[in-house]
Amino acid sequence: MAAVSVSAPGKVILHGEHSVVYGRRAVALSLDLRTTLTLTPGGARLVLDLPEVDIQQAWPMGEVEALWERLGQPGEACAAPLTEAQVGQVRDFLGLPEDPPGGPRGLALLSFFQLYLAILPRPVPATLRVTSQLPTGAGLGSSAAYAVCLSAALLRLAGRGAAADSTPSTEVSGGLSLQEVSGWAFRSEQIVHGTPSGIDNSICTYGGAVSFKAGCCSPLGAPPLQVLLVNTRVPRSTKALVAAVAARRRRLPEVVEPVLDALDALAERALQTLADLSSADSPQQQDEAYAALHELVDINHALLASLGVSHASLERLVGVAASYGLHAKLTGAGGGGLGVVVLGRDTAPEAVDKCRSELEAQGYQVWQTILGAPGLTFH
Structure with a gap:
């Protein structure tokens, strides 16, 4: 399989800050500061290079496969998200504290392994390099953009699709579902934020604009x-x-x-x-x-x-x-x-x-x- 390169935007809330917490409407738009991920299959190790949060780390495949065996994964692509107990085992594997799990760096590592181990039918060597124009911790959806890129690239590696577009349709050419991408990104966001609203992963997946109220997120027609x-x-x-x-x-x-x-x-x-x-x-x-x-x-x-x-x-x-x-x-x-x-x-x-x-x-x-x-x- 050839290398895969994907990007996803950040997000800005235009209206609804704070009031959305109390069931009122929010309007958010994607931000053209982007996170880009390149996944290159092959080699003898699993490599994650994410300089914005000081990650440049490689794991021998034997160690990754041993972790996969301990988790008891079923050997099917996208079988199920990791359980809380399995996430705890991954945290131990990475040497991260329980709460909080090591700040932005620890959260990025934990999000990566959760998606990698849940989406792929079994571990494969690859190098993932991530760069971002989005500052971390600024409320611009940096963790969601990262999760969307990870989810899309890993779904492609798992054979779930051959292409994507930026329209808010459920299915896109090649069979890759934006809804599926957004769903996996949401699970990653649960690690970062605990109880995310769903706004960030939706807007970073679909782009454009979304309206959100009382748990319901709807794409909007809006000009740039x-x-x-x-x-x-x-x-x-x-x-x-x-x-x-x-x-x-x-x-x-x-x-x-x-x-x-x-x-x-x-x-x-x-x-x-x-x-x-x-x-x-x-x-x-x-x-x-x-x-x-x-x-x-x-x-x-x-x-x-x-x-x-x-x-x-x-x-x-x-x-x-x-x-x-x-x-x-x-x-x-x-x-x-x-x-x-x-x-x-x-x-x-x-x-x-x-x-x-x-x-x-x-x-x-x-x-x-x-x-x-x-x-x-x-x-």
């Missing part, structure tokens, strides 16, 4: 959006921010619940706005849809700030963007982390360049990129 993605470089704890919103909701339910309802209504309106943008057949209609989208971005940030999840670095970002006539909001958990500046059809390039230069001069990291990028792609 030009954005500036901005890293404040301020670390934050998603767990602590979610807990702070929950505490405020307990203290002030009559205040916080209407804010959550407003965020839900805003996300619902965003669905219509994105649909209007997709169907616009004149520059005037496009401009009207972008104006509505920008207004929603402004309101969304203000509502999230009222929940206490903004940060001085995010407020500076919003202010700098506004000084150039642009529209920005936090994305993800808030408290620092990342923000996004949503551009328009005819946003002046000079305004974008000046905004980017000023943000970078203040220490922000800025990418000019696209939301709504293609999903899983074979190269």
Whole structure:
């Protein structure tokens, strides 16, 4: 079998941060910063090279086969995910602590072995090299993009398909099912996040845009959006921010619940706005849809700030963007982390360049990129 090369995008939540935890709608789009994996079968060892999290490791096939025998795998491709007890045996094999299993590096190793041992009918030697444009731990779906790439490449190695496209169909040419890829990636995400929502693996598999509410994830028709993605470089704890919103909701339910309802209504309106943008057949209609989208971005940030999840670095970002006539909001958990500046059809390039230069001069990291990028792609 020849080498396999695949890539998957990251993700950005455009609307629904925090409110999605309470059953309200979220809208997420794929991010055209990609993770790429190349799998080359053969050799005498199993090799994983993932420099972004300091992994360059090789295992003799005899050791891998002995682990496979101890797990009692049935010798069938994609038979079943590993059980909790089997994952514990893999953790011991890798020398990882039980909880947490070694940070991003340990989670990447554990995710790889879980998929490798569950998807393949039996161990085979191969070299997997992974590179990524996505920063880890930033809420951009880096672990899901990695899991999608692993799942797709291993399914191909197991003979499950010969090609893939980036359309949101269940079956793609060659028989490889995007639904199957997403399902295996979800199982990997359970190792990383415990109880993932399913948004990340879905958007990284299908690309484009998805709507998520109360456990139901649906692909959306949405045009690509030009954005500036901005890293404040301020670390934050998603767990602590979610807990702070929950505490405020307990203290002030009559205040916080209407804010959550407003965020839900805003996300619902965003669905219509994105649909209007997709169907616009004149520059005037496009401009009207972008104006509505920008207004929603402004309101969304203000509502999230009222929940206490903004940060001085995010407020500076919003202010700098506004000084150039642009529209920005936090994305993800808030408290620092990342923000996004949503551009328009005819946003002046000079305004974008000046905004980017000023943000970078203040220490922000800025990418000019696209939301709504293609999903899983074979190269």
